[in-house]
Amino acid sequence: FLPTTVIITAIVGSMIGSAFTTIATVGVALFGVGTAMGFSPAIMAGAILSGAIFGDKSSPLSDSTNLASSVAETDLFAHIKNLMWTTLPALILSIIIFLVIGMTHDGASVANNLKLAKLLDPTWWTVVPLVMLFVMAWLRIPAIPTLLMNIIVSTVAFFFHGNATEFSNVLMNGFKTDSSNVILQSLLNRGGMMAMMGTVIIIMLALALGGLLTEQKILTAVMAPFAKRIKTGSGVITGTVLSGIFANFMIGEQYLATILPGQLWKESFDRVKLDRLALGRSLEDSGTVVNYLIPWGVAGGFAAQTLGVPVIEFAPFVFFALLSPVFSLLSAWTGIGVKRVSD
Template sequence: MSDEEKTIITEDTTNRFNVFVAIIPFVVMIISMLYAVIKLDVDPHIPLVIGTATAAIVAMTAGYKWHELEEFMYKGIRLALPAVIILMLVGLVIGSWIGGGIVATMIYYGLQLISPTYFLVTILLICSIISVVIGSSWSTIATVGVAGMGIGLSMDINPAMIAGAVVSGAYFGDKMSPLSDTTTLASGLTHVDLFDHIKHMLWTTVPALIITFIAFFFIGTNVIGGENISTEKIDEMMFTMQEHFVISPWLFLAPIAVLVLILFKMPAGPALFMGALIGFFCHIFVQGGSVATAVDTMTNGFVIDTSNAAVDRLFNSGGLMSMMYTVSMAVIAMTFAGIMEYSGMLQSIMHYILKIAKGTFGLITTTIFSSIFINVSCAEQYISIIVPSRMYLRTYIERNLAPKNLSRTLEDGGTLSSVFVPWSTDGVYIYGTLGVFAWQYAPFTILNFTAPIIAMILAATGIGIAKITDKEKEELLHEIYGNDDDEIPSVSTNV
């Protein structure tokens, strides 16, 4: 970068934009997002592009040149690269584990836990386990969730209760699984180790899950008679899996091996790669697949065609290419975030917001409601994580709060609240899959609204809030922003 460019970028950009001008790109993106996702029923990528273009136009009216905006976008993309790498590794793991029969084995034994007497608690437990294993709330809902709805309805259980248990369990895994794209996004964009992020989420998610289990225990014992249970759908799934996969308890060694590597402090990238490699060899030597098929599965995902539609939906997934949708969205969103941040527009908005968000409680509460607002306005779970991660990361660090507080809060507010928005991609998907509207299952999706409340309680009490020293703060600012400390105007934290 030339000295002239450096001079332009390093001047105090906070005062370049009035807050009402700075929010114009957000308003344009939100309007285009709502129209595209709800009215046209299309993917949110183009609205993100429109938002980025609007941000560029607003920045250029303030005096920025195109080559400067390009640099801003490149910087934004570079910040997303750690998350992109993990996402691609997750795609490899999912594909190889499905091809190797590892996922089928875990689901097969999980389905045997069905209990007629405590149906809601059992379906919550199974969905929680399976969503952690496969890292996908949608796949869990489309398979075990659909089967659970059929079984529950045969016992005359309120469908909203069943859907609430299914969604609570499915999104527990979406939040806690190292294979989940939202989990890797939240940790990657905040520069937090994937497994440190997951461990820190235990503070809010485990109490929320316990509360959910207790609630469904009492609900379930009052609505289930137990005599009219029909496990036909479950039996069909288990029989189909036995026909097409070698099911063996020995395959549990694959996830156990990955857990052992994690316990020995191996970084997430190498641990996930080893998991993918184990799945690759299981595909060849246990399931009898060819090397070419195993390689293709890791690249393009597993393909199966059975007489059971639920099994097909569950196992036709995974692979490196399956993550390109999320990767492309993250890259585009980070071009938008890059312009907003490095031009100073984001700082103008933050300066206004932080006048209200006083202290740790105010900051964490603001982060949660920002993620919820983006879910409501943009109808997309990923964006509710990506945009606030760039808005608040620097402020958390400057207030001596470890970044993993932010990554946890993004999941508490963004990942979990998406199910309550009927017009969001998650709300539409759940209705299309389970046949229950968001406003019907919302009171029973206990984990999803309990975790954010617990997060605010912890923020108010200081329990479970990780702090950093001044030295660690300076090291983090240098590590994340490098020489950008002079390029990005700092937002005052004395509010």
């Protein structure tokens, strides 16, 4: 069940381009099923986040992926393709680890899940938005038009079964089921814009702090001397990865943890004749994924609030986020998958 959880969230995350949305929808459902089978909440959260982060990192619709590509000034789809050198090994090893954990687990029961399955009645039109996302991403249609089209399709589909009042209520307060089944209520009765306000406030405060650190050039003053002295490709990539991790701990916001190291190390990549694709991948392997392991980070706080598990408990089990920087450093030191600017 654990490796299946990683694969499902990875697929959904890749199709919708958002780890947050994946965690708060299919992730919540898998969390309820997994804990009902007797798995630890921390382990379930780790499996869900591992797949969701991979999906977010590998999708052309992802905000963080588009951001890293923009900061590095590279083609989006070339950036995603280059990510696979470190992203796929981290995912495969994570799946193997969860497979081993699952094989050693005792006491799992599917009785509650079989009862739950009888209450669910999926329809064909629920697949239409996901199919559209996949097709439009395959055709390399930009993220914003793709998302707008799917919002329109999903809204039209909703009005086949509800009215404008119900629609606005779901947007603000989330979906509420009429079922008396306690398990179904815990899985479905959540969401809405109001539920996001705590996370939105953290984002605003993190961006404000990041603005101060950027304007006062505090992080630049700390890291710039190191960036200028490093003269090897492996050293530049290592510095970028460590800077992304450091920025996450300092600011707690993955966007700024991507932007600031990217601006700081961009000239160093040019100086040692490394392709900007290597910069984009280094930013993703540190600035993007590590934020889920920071208790005061926006992504970590959102996951903890959504799944009801403290960051400090699930962080050791988010193997994908832990392994991504490791494989990035291995790639830098061995030269495997590192693109250089041709003479």
